[in-house]
Amino acid sequence: MAKDNTTKYIILGLLCHEAMTGYDVKKQMEQMISYVWSDISFGQIYPMLAKLEEEGLATKQVELNEDSPTRKIYTITDKGRAAFQTWLKKAAEKEVFKHEGLLKLFFGAQMPLKENIKRLQQIKDQSAVQMATIDEAVQSLLSVVTKHDDHLYYLLMAMFGQHFLRATLEWSDEAIELLENLQQKNLS
């Protein structure tokens, strides 16, 4: 297995579409990829861009501006595209899921029932907020996709986000009900 270095391929993948700065990479990730791959930080992005240049997978153009900050725009090379393609064709392996809220709930036997219900409510509320945002994104993407489908896969990711959040909402409802029934029993 060894080094996959997913960060590297995410950046290359974004650069395939258009040349951009490290700052842009971050924004694009947050907007489109965060549904299926948690954000990466600047502390990863900037060193990786430098490394890509070093390895000949991307080239850098420095744009000096008087008013706005200097932008360093990275463009993917043929070698970079080839490396990305190689990665893309390989079978996927890595899958990580870590949810601290749910984890704490797992240890719920050591907390008052009331606290667990509160925690579930928080998870539910948070998911509802995220859902609203994602619904908007999906709506606007749907109208765009019918015209030209370059955003199709972006739409697919947002749809995954929707399904995931819906699942979380439904589960938290069930869980809250279950715990509330238990609370009734304990009181009686």
Add this chain to the structure above:
Amino acid sequence: MAKDNTTKYIILGLLCHEAMTGYDVKKQMEQMISYVWSDISFGQIYPMLAKLEEEGLATKQVELNEDSPTRKIYTITDKGRAAFQTWLKKAAEKEVFKHEGLLKLFFGAQMPLKENIKRLQQIKDQSAVQMATIDEAVQSLLSVVTKHDDHLYYLLMAMFGQHFLRATLEWSDEAIELLENLQQKNLS
């Protein structure tokens, strides 16, 4: 926020329930916690147990066996319980989701449609297999929970897994349909 060291608290949380070895910790995690927190490796567990002892959060008993391997059983101390409680009460923050299969699909515009459908099919099949396992777990837990509810929160985690897998299955169906329609259009 600095050091949360979730691994530490997962181990302490398990030790709260009963004394166990590093090997046991791993098994318990795989069985019950992996739905909401990806597995941690022995390379994390053993050094952490040593650290817990050093910090006075757990004590170690060495069990020498003639036939079976030596077991080092760790028992949580009062100090350990206190540390765990402090962590448990705090609000949750960390949330990580990384799915390489979905990520590669995001870059699907750079792959033949057929390959993307195949990848989706793989995700779907894999989820179906996992679903079967989880369904069994939920069934057996349901029968146990009605008698005594120490496994209630374990059941809740498994139920979360069910919801998540169901969402993935539904999404992949939709996505496959969407891509297959596109394929028809391209051919005509």
Add this chain to the structure above:
DNA sequence: TGCCGCATGTAACGCGTTACATGATTTG
């Protein structure tokens, strides 16, 4: 005036995996 967005980066640290090393017993 203070915060947000744009824009770049580094250094220290902590988190986590993988590979290595060992060896008995049980199950297919």
Add this chain to the structure above:
DNA sequence: CAAATCATGTAACGCGTTACATGCGGCA
């Protein structure tokens, strides 16, 4: 006979975050 399970650990490495450091322009 081979593989899995039980059982322990270490060392090297890579992944990733956080805090720090800098600075302008626009908006409330």
